[in-house]
Each structure stands twice: as structure tokens, then as C-alpha cells.
Amino acid sequence: MNSETSQDGRIDEINPGCLPAWERADLPEPLPFGLVNLFRTIGPGAILLAAAIGGGEWIAGPLATKEFGRGILWIATVAVILQTIFNLEAVRYTLYTGEPIVTGFMRLQPGKLFWGWFYILIGVAQLATPALAAACGAVLFAAIMGRLPNGANDVWIQHMISTGVIVLAVLLLLSGESIERVLERLSWIMIVFIFSFLIVVNAIFVPVSESVATVQGFVGLQPRNNNVDLVLLATFAATAGSGGLGNLAISNWFRDKGFGMGALSGMFGSALAGEHGGVKPIGTTFPVTTENLRRWKVWWRYSVLDQVALWAFGCLLGMFLNVNLAAALIPADAELPGMAAGTFQAHYMAEKLWSGFWYLALLNGFWILFSTHLGNTDVLVRMVSDISLVAFPRVRQWPASRVYAVLLLVLTAWALFAVRVGTVLQLFEVLGVIACPIMAIAALQILRVNTRFLPKELRPAMWRRIGLLLCSLAYGGLTVALIMKQFR
Secondary structure, three states, rough: OEEEEEEOOOOOEOOOOOOOOOHHHHOOOOOOOHHHHHHHOOOHHHHHHHOOOOOHHHHHHHHHHHHHOOHOOHHHHHHHHHHHHHHHHHHHHHHHHHHOHHHHOOOOOOOOHHHHHHHHHHHHHHOOOOOHHHHHHHHHHHHOOOOOOOOOHHHHHHHHHHHHHHHHHHHHOOOOOOOHHHHHHHHHHHHHHHHHHHHHHHHHOHHHHHHEEEEEOOOOOOOOOOOOOHHHHHHHHHOOOOOOHHHHHHHHHHHHHHHHHHOEEEEOOOOOHHHHHEEEEOOOOEEEHHHHHHHHHHHHHHHHHHHHHHHHHHHHHHHHHHHHHHHHHHHHOOOOOHHHHHHHHHHHHHOOOHHHHHHHHHHHHHHHHHHHHHHHHHHHHHHHHHHHHHHHHHHHHHHHHHHHHHHHHHHHHHHHHOOOOOOHHHHHHHHHHHHHHHHHHHHHHHHHHHHHOOOOOHOOHHHHHHHHHHHHHHHHHHHHHHHHHOOO
């Protein structure tokens, strides 16, 4: 057990659960809080935002809005609020221990093997099938050929393009000394391009009255259509933010970025770059002293701004810009499959103003989808790597970067096959549906971990605990409804 001395002199015994006890050290000093240091410090939120602005905005959001009207958009607002609380509470554990949140789950009964295998299997079920790479193939095919894939020969060409997208993601993830830094830099570039294009085309093509109606939808002031497709609803609710494993991975990126005690835990380097920096499977905690609490408050402020001002605001803005464009340009009676929504908008803008909009709109769609595929690939490999380093002692004989690289290649080999199974929309719905039980279960585990393994001074406030319970109830309710629908 760790002995924890509080500010009033009380000594608390914190049982480390089913894993070894943490090491002890003082909390590293953060950069002094300020605007310049804010941009030097934040970054994990940019990775998660780039990964979040994907199928939800390009596929599920426009499709749900076209089918059921703007009255469904309040679901996105609620989803992002609940996921923001979820993310920050996952980060809270990492700031104190230097461990990803799933390592905290492995401290709970029935132990590391049970929860390790649970999250490996459910993570593979959600993200191993590369739905967004398949979508990238369809978008690039449309940009080149001027239409969506149709027929066996077209689909074969699309699959070849998707294969290239998968290989490109692997090369990018293994290209730098720090995988987190590579992702962060790429994410900032993609975010700037995506938002710049979307803001410009919304200003050009969408009347103010349409934008006002979309805003009303996000705050629940538009009429609601109760006759909705439950699978599409669950997909929309999950992918309006990050959805499932991506939300959990935020704590892994905070660790690699060096937030709080994560600075003492190491990071995943690139095997191709010869970077074999270690990742400590067991973290380090700090004593609750006046000085450490002062540092904690600064780290926490950086974390809140990273997740609220960057990720949450970016998710809502990205969804707004995409669905606002779709709602304004696509007629309600248009018969369009999910992937056709983006190409319809591209064709409309090219026909109304400038032919180059066809390529710009589809290029923007490609970056939206590719950024999510890149993030999802890292999420799955990173999660499985971290779990393996904790749960399976023999894995620790390898450098962490080599573990990551081997798992990346194994999962890529599967992805090259799986991308040919099912349509883009079917693959994407699998991603969204499986996210719901992950969020429901993990929200309760985060609540348990943060009220058991953290000292009282650092535990979440009551309203945050209620937020986690609401998150679990919301996504758990969707999970139960989907199961009941399947049985019916």
C-alpha cells in the first residue's frame, strides 16, 4: 500500500489493487501558465480532434440530418458534453499516476488478465476493420473518376486505393522519433486545412437562416422526428465525439506528451527511427503537499483547456459545419447512400460556382476521413501495446517501440483483408455500435478508479461523478436498445 499524507496531516493508505504499487516522486513542474506556454503544452486534444472529425461528420451526421432533420442534432451536443467529462476524468488518473486509464482498470477485480483481454478484444472488434480507410478509397475514387464506385471493377479499384491509404498510415506512424509528436503535428495541419475549407464554403453557400436553424437543432429547438433508425442513432451518438476506444486513448497521449506524472513514464518511439525509449508499465504517484497541489492545478488547467477549448469546441464546430452544409445543399427527398452525401455537395458547389470545388471538397473529405483512420490505427495499436506491457511480463523483454511496430504490422495485415468486407456504411456502423458498450462500461470504471486510487484532494467533484454516471446510462441505454432490437 502507498501511504498518502494529506495537507492536514492525515495518513491515508491507498491499496494499489491487482497491480504492483506505484513508485513515488514529486509532481514535475509545468510551464508557467500563459498563452504562449498553452500552445506549447496542449496537443493531445488536437490528435483526438483530428481523429474525431471523421465518419461522424462526413457520413453519420449529414446522413442523420438529411433523413431525420435538424431536430436530431441535440444528440451531438449531449454526446460531446458527456464525452468531455469522460475524457477529463480519464486524464485525471494519468496526471496523478503516469499510467493510461486502462492500466487503472487492470488494477480492479478480477485483475489485469481479465480486463486486459476484454479491452483488447472489444478494441479489435471496434477498430480493426478499417471503415475510414474504405471511405477514403471511395472519396479518392470519386475525385478521380467523377462518380462513386459502382460495379465489381470499380469496387476493386476502390479497394486498391484503400490499401494504399492503409500503408500510408503505417509509414506515417513509424516515421518520427515520437509517435505522439508525429500524430500531433499531422493533426494540426489537417485541422487547419479542414476547418479553413469548411468555414469558407459555409460562408459562400449556406444562407444565414439555414445556419440559424442548424444552431437551433444543436440546442434542441428544432422539431424532432421520433421515427429514427436506432443503429444510425447509436452511430451518430458515439461518433459525434470520438466514440469508444478513442476516448480512452486520450490518457495514453497525455502520458506520451509528458503531462503530470506522465513525464516520468516514457513514451512510444518509432522502431524505424531507431527510437527505443522505454514505457514504464507501472507509474509513479506524488505525495499531496502544498507545492505538488500548486503544480497539479496548473497541469489540470492545461488539461481542461486542451479538452474543452480545443477538443470539445472543435468537435461541435466540425459537426456544425458539415451538417449545416449538408442540410442546406441536399434536398430532403434526395435518395442518397451515406457516402454520396459528400459527393453531392462537391458536385453542387462545382456546378454553382467553380469546377475546382469538386476536387477541393473531396480532398477535404479525404483529409477528414484519413485523419480519423490515422488516429484510429494508433489508438488500437497503442492500446493493445500498453495493455500487453502490463498484462504479459514476457512482452517487456522487447523495447516498447518494437512491440508497437510488430502489433501495427499484424493489425495492418488483417486490415488489408477486412477493408474488402462489407460496404463503407456497414463497416462504419460496426465502429459506432461497438463504441456504445465501451463508453457505458468504461465510464463506471473511471468513476471507480478515481474514487479508489486517488487521494481525496484529487478526486472528482460530485457533479463530475454524476456526469460519468449519466454517460454510462446514456450509452448503456443505447446498448440495451440495440440488443433488444436485435432479438426482436
